[in-house]
Amino acid sequence: MQCLTTTNLTEYPLLSRGKVRDIYETGPDSLLIVTTDRISAFDVVMDDPIPLKGVVLNQITLFWMEKFAKLVPNHLLATDVRDFPKPLMAHADLLEGRSVLVKRAKPLPIECIVRGYITGSGWKDYQKTGSVCGHALPAGLRESDKLETPLFTPSTKAELGAHDENISVSEAMRITGASLATQAQDLALGIYSAARDYAESRGIIIADTKFEFGTIVEDGKERLILIDEVLTPDSSRFWPMSDYAPGRGQQSFDKQFLRDWLESIQFNKRPPAPKIPQAVIDQTRAKYLEAFRLLTGREL
DSSP: OOOOOOOOOOOOOEEESSSSSSEEEEETTTEEEOOSOOEEEEEEOSSSOOOHHHHHHHHHHHHHHHHTTTTBBBBBEEOOOGOOOOGGGGHHHHTTTTEEEOOOOOOOOOOEEEEEEHHHHHHHHHHHOOOOEEEEEOOOTTOOOOOEEEHHHHOEOOOSSOOOOOOOHHHHHHHHHHHHHHHHHHHHHHHHHHHHHHHHHTTTEEEEEEEEEEEETTTEEEEEEEESOOOTTTTTOOOOOOOOOOSSSSOOTTHHHHHHHHTTTOSSSSSSOOOOOOOHHHHHHHHHHHHHHHHHHHHO
């Protein structure tokens, strides 16, 4: 499979080009999502791609969506290029493995974040306030400690290049309406808990993750469905169980390796992005592939 940094499919209008995904409008109720090999860190898209990363993200998402199909409906219409609209057949080699045809949903205007371990910004928040995103926690927790009960900590959705902001559950309810926010919270916590247990059986700790939900109208009723990526190394912190030890930062299977390198060179977290050394690219790619292998039992 070729490395893919951007797409220019002329058969359908480009709806958006995000940090990683290019989205095309294939009809009034359907979209084509292409997951490229772009990688971002600190909300900055790097100039150097990670080969096969997009395929890994897409295939892990499909794995989880199939696994949890009975728990929550999702946006998938077709996952095999042969089932895509005929005008896309000319791009079959480019799209294979990294693209899906989906129902067009109205995304919730919040990010649905679940934290099962205290790390990252949650750890910094706890050190200052004894709380994480408004959730009061017991005193004496160490960095990377497992939380007795996973926390739902929503955030706003920022424009490309800007930073999301943590908000309270009550604020999320104000933004989306109490019913949708409650449904999203319950689904996010349920999916995370089931995924965490499965991943641990495969040697991976899912420390935290971010879900996207959207609404569609079916039979005159608004319905909440799971959209975008699910429990990938881009949207989650994956730690190897074999190396886990609370009281410090952890090794990871996700892009934390890239973030750590950027921190080590004192990157100012604003464009332009620095050039990534080949060794960092290779190790980041290996981490994504290892996460895929452990979770799915398959090789790419």
